[in-house]
Amino acid sequence: MDKRRSETTSRLVTTSAQATHNFEVTDFSLLEGMGAGRYVSSRTFTAGGRAWNIRLYPDGEVDKAAYASVFLCLVGGAKDARTNYTLELLDKDGEVSHLQDQGTTTMKSNTFGAPFNAWGFRNFVEKSKLKTLLCRNGDDGFTIRCVLTVVGESVSEDVRAVAVPPSDMHQHFERMLKDGRGADVAFNVDGQLFRAHRCVLAARSPVFAAELFGPMKEKDTAEPIKVDGLEPCVFEELLLFMYTDRISDDGKRGADDKNAAAQHLLVAADRYGLDRLRQMCEAKLCRGIDARTVATTLALAEQHRCARLKYACLAYVASRDVLGAVMKTDGFKHLAASCPLVLVEILDAIVKGKDQ
Template sequence: MMTISSSFVKFKLDVTHNYAVGEGFTKHVSDGEQQWMIRCYPRGFWEDDDGEYITLGVGLLAKSNSHKFIVHAYLMTKDGGASVASIRSTNRTYPIKKSSNFYGYGVLLRHFVKRADLESMYVIDGMATIVCGIVIFANGEIEPGPIPVPHSNLGEQLGVMVGCDDSSDVSFSVDGEIFHAHRAVFAARSPVFKAELLGSMAEATMSCITIHDIDRMTFRAMRHFIYTDMLPTWDESSSSTEQFQKLFVAADRYALDRLKLMCAQKLWENMSVQMVATTLGYADMYHCPELKSRCLDFLMAESNFRKVAVTDGYLELKQDFPSVMEEIKKRIET
């Protein structure tokens, strides 16, 4: 059984009060999910017990009929400890109520404790302290839980291979710097590299391939992603924004779609009045509708548009991206 909730309550019994058989008092308890009540009969509930026993009744109102529960009750000794001898438990339940919203169940501890034992062991200043607890379980057998499986650390393991000269089988010459790599890893990550390195292109047989139009920092960042599936760590500055723009372009060139969207998110996080027009041009040129729509929304905000319209980036946007300007014009008109 699986435990759903448990609650315990402590209450006082005034042994000097002259209760009749079948008379008692009630204690209400709620744990936020279930409601339950304790009914204490200081001289018992049935006449044939001759008033010799204290009887406890516990009722549960639950929102489900698929629960079972166990009731525990005991007395506190005079020195404040729990009386092991008085502990009583039961899980024998019976229905007591059913409505459209709740299911009611009851448990009875008919012979909880003999009244003759109270005075000598449990009563202080005419009061005995009773502790009652209820533990609620899900009904039915609980299937074994899943075997814990650690999170994948493939990126960390492959990351160890970055730049390993002894195991690499291809090199890239970028902006005067040599980067060692592994054909299989690059080919698995990028369909463009796969065609170059494992296909019929000339690069498939070359031990060192020269990459043009990408600077060394951008290629290093792209290689880091290829092995680890993570972005490099760059300071939050205007230079990092420029680096993410370059990495965005490289990701598009090599069909690294996840990297492209990760860069798009970084560009969006660093969006500003000064950068939005330039970023909008990148989003349009390199086919990133997710970034483009956000740039347009940012640009069209009334508080931003007038400031953006006087930037150099916006003037370049007007000159180089007439289709984007048409979209902006339509938004203004609507």
């Protein structure tokens, strides 16, 4: 009798899909008085093959006008969606506000049985506290961030299967940039020296390819290549993107600093033909448009042919009664001097907005 025993092991793996959606609410004071049970919605976003949106009840979902209510709603796709999610109130600088009632910042787990099922928080934030936040921010808006995980199927697999780790190539390239090993080109940016690798720069940028290897290449010399018109911090951020395909986390910066950094980096991206970086900067600037920055951003969009950013600026001015405040900014004076034809487009957008 064969007494040998065999031992096998399997592992249960549950799939999931995650999405984050930021619902920016402007002019909140105009929403008050809608009445209990009436809501406004974010645009639809997708996660786990389903469509979702965020619903804000300015005067509460039920007759509790002292609180604003916030819910996550399934608006399309397969039913019986198991989820984990958070709904958080962000202040002007993108930080999580501490004004929400206890219990509303914890992760919730709910199953959305059918389209238009909604789960969330009736007492999301007390309106008196929310007004305190708006006064502190100096405007009339805030952001609701939803981080949603849709739980998928569970599958058993053999533990002997090889788990492939995520790519860490960008980490190796970043380390190569920082330690300077093998660097064969240097740049002088306003007196600050940056060392890099010709092949990496040429592979990422057609401008660098022409400058370093093309007919117009710099002469082989030990002298660093002088870069005019860029600040050292912007050139450093440009190099980081070229080596890692990402930009630095600017979470600790204020809103004005974030906007200025994105503007300078967009100019650099356009200069060196980095289309993906340029579009990343455009997306950041679209999220940061307000009455103080819209004129400067619009001038930048016009000068660097950023059609989507230009449209977002014109739409902002046309959809809000902010032209008077915009005209008082230094950015508007610069816009009028450098791009006078854009003023006609602003007026045209405002007229079309009123006719709709």
